[in-house]
Amino acid sequence: MALVTGASGGIGQALARRLAAEGAALALSYGAHAEPVQALVAEITGAGGTATAFSADLRDPDAPGALARAAADQAGPVDILVSNAGLGRRQPLEEITAGDFDEMLAVNLRSPFLLAQAVIPGMREQRFGRILFVSSGAAFTGGIVGPHYAASKSGLHGLTHFLAARTARDGVTVNAIAPALITGTDMLPGDPEELRERVPVGRLGQPDEVADLAAGILRNPYLTSQVVSLDGGMHPR
Numbered sequence: 627m628a629l630v631t632g633a634s635g636g637i638g639q640a641l642a643r644r645l646a647a648e649g650a651a652l653a654l655s656y657g658a659h660a661e662p663v664q665a666l667v668a669e670i671t672g673a674g675g676t677a678t679a680f681s682a683d684l685r686d687p688d689a690p691g692a693l694a695r696a697a698a699d700q701a702g703p704v705d706i707l708v709s710n711a712g713l714g715r716r717q718p719l720e721e722i723t724a725g726d727f728d729e730m731l732a733v734n735l736r737s738p739f740l741l742a743q744a745v746i747p748g749m750r751e752q753r754f755g756r757i758l759f760v761s762s763g764a765a766f767t768g769g770i771v772g773p774h775y776a777a778s779k780s781g782l783h784g785l786t787h788f789l790a791a792r793t794a795r796d797g798v799t800v801n802a803i804a805p806a807l808i809t810g811t812d813m814l815p816g817d818p819e820e821l822r823e824r825v826p827v828g829r830l831g832q833p834d835e836v837a838d839l840a841a842g843i844l845r846n847p848y849l850t851s852q853v854v855s856l857d858g859g860m861h862p863r
Contacts, residue, residue: 627651627702629694631684631741632711634659636810637760639666640833641708642677644841650706651676653697657683657711676701684711685732690740703752704745706844709738710760712779717772727774734778739785742800746793755798756844759786760836763806763857779804783853790851799850801843805836806857826859 628645632638633654639662642654652670654677656663663679670677678701682693698704713733717726738759749755764771765779782802790800807821809830822830839856843849855863 627653627697627704628706628708629653629655629697629704629741629745630708630710631655631682631693631737632657632760633666633679634662635710636833637805637808637836638710640837641710641840642666642670644834644837645706645708645844646670646673646675646677648841649675651701653678653680653701653704655680655682655693655697655711657681684737685729687732687736687740690737691744694741694744698745698748703748705749705752705754706756706758707741707745708758708760708840708844709741711737712760712762714762714771714775716770717774719773722772722774730772730774731778731781734775735781735785738782742785742789746789746798749798750793750796753797755793755796757789757798757800758840758844759800759802761802761804761853763804763855763861765804765853766855766861766863786853787851794850797847799847801850802853803836803840803843804853804855804857805831806855806860807831808833808836824860825857829858831856831858 628650634656667677667679682689759782761782762779764776768776786802
């Protein structure tokens with residue numbers, strides 16, 4: 627079973643559809659927007675797949691563990707975790723409060739950690755697991771959303787390497803994907819027409835392209851402890 631957080635957004639929906647097409651049973655979580663996820667569940671189940679929606683406020687430190695338990699109880703052991711939920715409210719440096727900073731890290735960094743902490747014991751027991759964190763190009767460059775956003779996404783990279791090193795011998799891979807300037811999401815930091823001029827390929831990325839790369843990462847048992855960027859060539863590495 628694959629647990630996908632942030633399934634109400636464009637990238638989350640694309641990830642869920644791709645995993646469903648690969649035959650995975652899905653547990654799809656959402657925060658404030660239930661309708662897109664419920665519609666996606668109906669779409670997947672109507673096509674013969676298996677999907678269930680779960681509400682979770684990932685700002686609550688108890689929510690990630692509760693979500694992982696509820697998903698496993700209802701849909702079976704978590705084989706794949708795609709931690710995609712993210713908060714990306716743009717704020718200037720001078721206006722960011724301690725509460726703003728803490729909220730950003732709670733959703734973007736603490737909840738992925740707590741989800742991974744909850745599912746890794748079961749993955750180790752079954753000798754198989756795939757964990758994928760959805761980061762951002764801002765983790766490499768600082769971006770323009772805000773320092774709290776960049777810090778939270780950069781923290782995912784350290785988390786990726788720490789967990790990967792300690793689970794590789796158990797058949798568990800841990801990686802991150804860092805997309806930048808993806809259309810169809812609510813996290814674009816500006817006007818799409820202006821932003822595309824910054825991209826060497828001449829356009830914004832598509833959620834399906836993120837899902838394609840994610841599927842390849844999840845399929846590959848020899849790939850672990852990697853952060854793979856997807857940014858149309860803006861920041862070669």
